[in-house]
Amino acid sequence: MCAVKRMEVFEAIAKRRSVRKYKSDPIPEEALLRVLEAARLAPSAGNRQPWRFVVVKDAGRRAEIAKAANDQRFVAEAPVVIAVIGESKESRWYKQDPMIAAEHVCLEAAELGLGTCWVGAFSEPEVKRILKIPEESSVICLIPLGYPAESPNARGRKAIGEVFFAEEYGRPYPA
Numbered sequence: 001m002c003a004v005k006r007m008e009v010f011e012a013i014a015k016r017r018s019v020r021k022y023k024s025d026p027i028p029e030e031a032l033l034r035v036l037e038a039a040r041l042a043p044s045a046g047n048r049q050p051w052r053f054v055v056v057k058d059a060g061r062r063a064e065i066a067k068a069a070n071d072q073r074f075v076a077e078a079p080v081v082i083a084v085i086g087e088s089k090e091s092r093w094y095k096q097d098p099m100i101a102a103e104h105v106c107l108e109a110a111e112l113g114l115g116t117c118w119v120g121a122f123s124e125p126e127v128k129r130i131l132k133i134p135e136e137s138s139v140i141c142l143i144p145l146g147y148p149a150e151s152p153n154a155r156g157r158k159a160i161g162e163v164f165f166a167e168e169y170g171r172p173y174p175a
């Protein structure tokens with residue numbers, strides 16, 4: 001095997017899971033700030049950074065958000081919910097860029113032993129109302145964040161031969 005420098009980021013990628021059960025233990029502020037910094041350092045088209053992040057700790061607000069997220073109760077269980085917002089006035093990549101930042105959040109959280117889950121099923125008008133998000137802004141996703149109270153098994157992924165192609169679409173890579 002060729003000498004590949006071991007990259008810690010791969011460990012975080014491999015161990016991340018969607019966590020849907022959380023302990024109520026608070027997240028140390030240092031860890032929370034680190035996770036947010038990972039979002040802030042994400043790449044964006046033209047470095048426009050058309051993102052905002054609302055950090056929600058208040059239990060009442062979290063419960064309201066969980067309700068707005070198709071009543072997915074686990075969202076309120078996590079001690080923190082991060083609402084990831086895209087600013088369409090700042091970039092035409094206002095959806096893609098915040099999504100990259102959101103995944104940075106999930107990976108850095110995994111590195112720190114914190115659980116997350118992408119939540120895309122929610123009523124945008126409701127979340128906007130609860131968090132006082134301006135009309136022209138878009139809610140891209142919600143990320144509950146907390147110490148996991150479950151260790152989910154890895155979900156399966158499509159086979160390598162199904163998703164990697166060599167030179168041309170449909171020609172398996174590696175051959």
Ligand SMILES: Cc1cc2nc3c(=O)[nH]c(=O)nc-3n(C[C@H](O)[C@H](O)[C@H](O)COP(=O)(O)O)c2cc1C
Nearest residue numbers: 016017018019020072117118119120121122152155
């Ligand atoms: C854009 C997006 C939206 C998602 N929305 C939800 C959701 O609303 N509720 C939920 O429980 N999981 C949601 N998920 C999590 C996926 O179900 C999960 O990533 C997938 O099943 C793979 O599992 P893993 O994350 O543990 O590898 C979402 C994931 C993505 C990327």
